[in-house]
Amino acid sequence: MVQQHLGRADATRAALIPVRKSDAWWELTQDERRAILEERSHHIAIGLEYLPAVARRLHHSRDLGDEFDFLTWFEYSPETSQAFEELVARLRRTEEWLFVEREVDIRLTRSTV
């Protein structure tokens, strides 16, 4: 998996997307969750299509008793922004996303170099 590091000079666009999944998701076994994520929703396979253009970081916040289970962070260049929209649209159409109870989609643009 070719992952780019964060903070690239040309990656002036970013998205911060906190995600909370439903109780139904957390009541599944780890194997069932993995099957939905990987085999049935192809989350990782889809995501890999957008590397290395999109750099990503995933923070688990559920254990901290946070409002959200995950804090996801992505950085990409303006040229990649359309591809990034396509990526999130594809993920939101998957079975996995039926378990997303709440997400807040925050986009940022860095104005200084």
Ligand code: HEM
């Ligand atoms: C840039 C392309 C992407 C790749 C390569 C990717 C890959 C992955 C991988 C490998 C995992 C498993 C945990 C880990 O190893 O980090 C994961 C989990 C996750 N990703 Fe992505 N992802 C991408 C894009 C996205 C986007 C755009 C979103 C949000 C809209 C997202 C939201 C999540 C969430 C919430 C999890 C945790 C799922 C769970 O454990 O229930 N990912 N991703």
